[in-house]
Amino acid sequence: MHVLVMGGTHHVGRALVEVALRRGDTVTTLNRGQSRPPAPGVEALVADRTDPASVRRALGERSWDAVIDTWAWAPSAVRDSAWLLADRARHYGYVSSRGVHAWPWPAGADESAPLVAGDPGSQDGSDYAAAKRGAEMAVIEAFGERALLSRAGMILGPYEDVGRIPWWLRRLERGGPVLAPGPAGAALQYIDAIDLAAWMLAAAERGIGGTFNVAGPAGHTTIGDLLTTASQVIGSDAELVWAPAELLEREGFPLGMEFGLRYPGNPCPTGIHDADVSAALAAGLILRPLRETLADTWAWLRREGDPAPRSDTPSPAQWFDPAQEQHVLELVRPRRTS
Template sequence: MRLLVLGGTEFVGRAVVEAAVARGWWVTVLNRGRNTVTQTGVVSLRGDRLAADGLAALDGLSFDAVVDTWSGEPSAVAAAASTVSATSYAYVSSRSVYAWPAPAGAAESAPLVDPSDDVADYAGIKRAGELAAVEHFGDRALLVRAGLILGPYENVGRLPWWLRRVARGGDVLAPGPASLPLQYVDARDLAEWTLDALAAGLGGPVNLVSPSGHATMSTLLTACVTATGADARLRWAPPRVILDAGVEPWTDLPVWLPPGEMHDAMHTSDVSRALGTGLRCRPVEETVADTWAWLRSIGGVAPQRPDRPPVGLDPDAEAAILTELR
C-alpha cells in the first residue's frame, strides 16, 4: 500500500505512520516541518495546508490511501480531498459530530451537528471536514469518529496528568464511582484498525472507541499506581462531593464524567460496527504502562497541543477535598 499521512509526527498521526511502516507499506508524510519524522524509510514532504500552494509537494504523486488527522479549518480537508490523487481517504473525525448530548448507546445514525467553518466550534468543523471528504471521495471516504484517545505520544495531557499526579504519591483524589465504565481507544489500536479498514476498502462513518466498560475509573487509576510504582493511595470520592467543590469534570479531572447525561454521551456509544470490522483493544494496563514508559523517556513532560488548554486539578483544590473526605 502507498499511504499518504497528512501530519504524521504527533499522537494519532505518528501512531499511524509507525503502524504502516511496520507493515512494510510505502509511507509519505506531508506537514509543516515543526516536528521531525523519526521513522526510517518514510518520505517527508513539507507543506502548509492553509497556504495557497500548501499541497504543491504532492504534484504528480498518487496513493492507495490517505489518512488525514486535521482538526482545524475544514477548508484544509476540502483542499486535500480535492487535490490528492488517491483511491480512498480516511478522515480522523470525532464523536463530537453528534448533536449534544448524544443519547446513551448512540450509533452512527444518531443526529449530527450542523457543519461550521468557525474554528471555535470543534464539533462543527469536524462535521464540515467529514462532508468535505465525502464530497470528493463518496463511499470511499472513511470517517473515523474517535472518542477519547489515550496512549503514548498523547499531546492533550489527560493520561499524562494522571500518571504524573499518581507518581507524586500520597493520597490521590479518585473520582467515583470506582466501577464507572469508560470508553476510549488507544491511538495505536485506532491506527491499526484504520489501516486494516483502508486495505479492505471500508467507507462511511464508524464510532471508534472501545466497548463501554473496557476499563473503569478503578482499573485506569490502579494501572497508573502499578505502572509508576508510586506510594500512592486512591481515595475515592462520591461525584456529589467533587461537584459541590466546584471541580470541572473532564478538564480538572481528565477522563472522568459523573454518572448521567454527560457520561452517557461520552462513555456509552454503540461500537458494533467497529468491533464487527476488526477493532481490537489492548488492555488498559498496557496503554497506561506504555504511556508512562514514553513519558519517562522524554523527561516526564508531555508535549501540549497549542489549541487545547492544559488539564488537571489544582493541588490546593485536591487537598481541600481530601481533607473533607478524611
Template sequence: MRLLTLGGTEFVGRAVTDAALKRGWEVTVFHRGRHAPPPGVTALTGDRTTGAPGLAALAEDGREWDLVVDTWSGAPAAVRDAARLLSGRAGHFSYVSSRSVYAYPAAAGLDEDGPLVAGASPDDGDVPYDRAKRGGELAALDAFGDRALLARAGLIIGPGENIGRLPWWLNRIARGGPVIAPGVPGTELQYIDARDLAGWLLDAAARGLHGAYNTVSRPGHATMGELLAACVAATGSDAELRWTDADILRAAGAEPWSDLPIWLPPGELYDTLHRGGHTKAHAAGLRCRPVGETVADTWSWLRALGGTAPWRPDRPAVGLAPELEAKLLAL
C-alpha cells in the same frame, strides 16, 4: 501499500505512520515541519492553513497513493483542499473524525445513524470543534464519495498523547501520597488506544471499507478504578487513591473532564462520551488492548521524555490544581 499521512508526526498521525512502517508499507508524510518525521518516510512540508500555496509540495509531487489518512481537527477548508487535490491520485481517504459530530446529547448506545450537528462550511474560520469535524467529514465525502472512511473516535489515549489526560494521571500518581480519585471505582469508561485506532484504520482501508464507524471500545472496556490502579502499578507508586463523591468534588469547584481528566459523573455528558455505540466497528475487526498495556506503555513513553509530555497549544491544560487538591484532601 502506499500511504500518505496528512500530519503523521504527532499522536494519532504518528501512530498511523508507525503502524504502516511496521507493515513494510511505503509511507509519505505531509506536515508543517514542527516535529521531525519518523525515520523511513518520505517527508513533504507545507502549511495547510494557507490554502493552495501551502499544498504546493503535495501538488508538485507526482506520486499516487493507495490510502490517505487525515487527522485534521481545525477549520474544514484544510480537508477540502487536500481531498480535492488528491481525489484523482489516491484510492481511499480515511478521515479521523469524532463522535462529537453527533447532536448533543447523544443517547447511550447511539450508532452511526444518529442525528448529527450541522457541518461548518469550508470557508468558515474559527468554528466549534464539533462543527469543524463534521465539516471535515462532508469535505472528505464530497471529494472521495464511497472511497471515504469516517472514523468517529471518542476519547483517545496511549503513547504520544499530546492532550495530557492520561499523562496527568500518571505523573500525579507517580508523585505518590494521597490522590483524589473521582466518583466511584466502578465508573465505566469508553476510549481507544491510538495504536488500536491506527491499526484498524489501515486494515479497514486495505479492505475498502467506507462510510462512518464509531471507533471506540465497548462501554466498560475499563473502569476508572482499573485505569487508576494500572497507573499505580505502572509507576510503582505508593499513591493512596481517595475516592471522593461527585457532589463533594463539584461543591469544591473541581470540574469533571478538565480538572479530573477522563472522568465524568453520570448524566448526559457521560452517556455521550462513555456509552457510545460500538458494534459496527467491532464487527469490522476493531480490537482494543487491555487498559494495563495502554497505561504501562504510556508511562514508558513518558519516562523516556523525562516525564514531560508534548502538549497541543490549541488545547487547554488539564489536571487538578495543587491548591484545589489540597482543599479536597482536607475535607
C-alpha cells in the same frame, strides 16, 4: 500500501506512521515540518495545510493507495486536500470524533445519532465539533464510498498530548493520597491511538468505507480500572481516594472532566461512555489490553519526557490546584481525632 499521512508528528498521526512502518507500508507525511523530525524511512513533505497552493506544490502529481488525515481545524483544509487527491488515491480515511454528534448524546447511540451542523468550506476552526463535521462532509463529497470516517472516542496511548494520561501518570508517580474522580465504577470508553491506527490502515487495505464509532465496547473498563492499573504499571504506592462527582461539582473542582466523566452543571452525563461500537468491532477493530496501553505510554514519557502543552487544550496547570485537591481530600476523609 503507499500511505500518505496528513500530519504524522503528534498523537494519532505519529501512531499512524509507527504502525504503517511496522506493517511494511511505504509512508509519506505532509505537515509544516515544524515539530519533530520524521521517523527513519519516512518521506517528509512540507506544506501549510491552510495554503492550497503550498499543498499542491508539495504533493505534485503523485498518487497513493491510501490517505489518512488527522486535521482538527478549519474544514476547508480537508476539503482542498480531499478534492486534490480524489483521482489520485484509492481511499481517504479521516480521524473524526464522536464530538460531531449533537449534545446531549443519547445513551447507547450508534452512528445514526443526530449531528451538529458543519460546513466543508468553512475557514473557521474555532468550534471543534463543527470543524470535525465539516471535514467529514468534505471527505464524503470528494471520495464518496471510498471515504472512511473514524469517529473516535477518548483517545489514549503513547504520544498523547492533551493532558490526560501523562498528567495522571505523573500525579500517581508522586504518591501519597491522590484524589480520584468517583465513583470508581464509572464506565469509560476509549480507544488506544495504536489500535485506531492499526484499524484504519487495515480498513484502507480492505477498501472499507463508511462511518464508524471507534472505541472499546461499553463497560469495557472503568475509571477505577484505569487509575489502579496505571499505579501498578509505574510501581506507585499512591492511595486513590475517591470523591463523589456531586462533591467535586459542589466544590468547583474540575477533576474528572478530563475524562468526560462529568461536565459543569451535569455531574453524571449520559451517552459519552456508552456508545454503540458494534459496527467497528464487526469491521475488525482489535483492542489491546489496558495495561499494555498504559505501559507504552509510561515508557514513552520516561524516554522522551512530558509533551509540550497544546495551545488549543487547557493544560493541567490551568485546571488542577494542589491546594484545592488537599481541601477536597479532607472533605472526603476527615482527619481522625485520637
